[in-house]
Amino acid sequence: MNPQRIVVVGAGHVGLYTALRLSRKLNSRRAEVIVIDPQPHMTYQPFLPEAAAGNISPRHSVVPLRRELKRCRIVAGEVTKVEHARKTVTVQPIEGPVTEIEYDHIVVAPGSVSRTLPIPGLREHGIGLKTIGEAIYLRNHILDRLDVAAVTPDPEIRKASLTFLFVGGGFAGAEALGEMEDVVRDSLKYYPELNQDEVRFILVEAANKILPEVGPQMGAYAARQLRKRNIDIRLETIMKSCVDGEVHLSDGEVFRAETIVWTAGVKPSPMLEQTDLPLGPRGHVNCLPTLQVVDEDGKVLDGAWSAGDCAQVPDLTNPGGWCSPSAQHAVRQAAVLADNIRKVVYGGTPKEYKHKYLGSVASLGLHKGVANVYGIKVKGWPAWMMHRLYHVGHIPSFNRKVRVVADWALASVLKRETVSLGQLHQPREEFTDVTPPLTDDKSVVSATR
Known part of the structure; x- marks a missing residue:
């Protein structure tokens, strides 16, 4: 009997964990697992703010696919x-x-x-925080702005360089804001030309609260702590325009900012539009609790499965609700999905995914955090430690766990690195500048003598 072929599209939380579990639980004579992704690694996104802050080496917040999925076939492509x-x-x-x-x-x-919006200037000036490349760029960009502010004689450029706008007050926005404020505060020790009072961090959130995932009480606490650090939080406010770095907010304020970080939510990958699978009104793949894809009439599509951020999975612990797009659900859905495929391969019946949301933890910078787990509310250093312990326990592979802990240990005894490696983003520019253009054969001959 020929082995069944299982294709996994995407190597994020769901893709990696599903492929890993399938490769361990299915004999190669029964099934072949193929993983397709344009990137050679899985990005552990909860660590992106810490990677941007320099608390973790960027390479340690990603998991190499070929090292982790040794029993799978990896196809590098789109x-x-x-x-x-x-x-x-x-x-x-x-x-x-x-x-x-x-x-x-x-x-x-x-x-x-x-999830972006057609806001004038956002495409040209916005910085996202969904990939490791964006995290590296954000760190280099912010440190570069300090260098600009320290040398420019123009007070308007100086002010714009020291103004950092974050749009979106969920996990990504609040955590990135907290971490990068720490980075700037630490870096100013080496910039005698700059004063902390000149630095302006602004958080814009369309809702009337930040960090809704940790509940209203802890969200309010997080807002108070950020404001104590002179962070300007604008609730029920949206950014209307940022053309040429001139920011217009819905509350009427206008200012210039050379750093605009967009973390206002996510939406399903547009790749889904290139499939013949039925999609919901928000672009998600419609699934049963068994993680099987269904059409508009609720009929199961044989051999089609989905989970995670791109899927709309009923939350059996909250009738009428849907599982949130979080790593907590994605990792657990991946385990059920892999087991269900194995059962179907062996002629069994898939089981339903059911998981009561445990709660959330969030870091607000070094030694600062909030948590709401099993209804227990924690804040400050204990919450920050819970955040670290939870995520180091969930990043795949022992190799990555050790490297992350080693990074944290070194950071606890050594001062933070505050140098920009901006040349990473245009590595060939200097070489190109010193290489003469090709004009005629004589110039080539004379140049090589």
């Missing part, structure tokens, strides 16, 4: 089409011709992307 009617996936490799891969089962888990 899925351009899924035709479930034919059970084929079309892949554009990093280089080379487009290929088609047939499958028996498909796990659609491309995750999510930043």
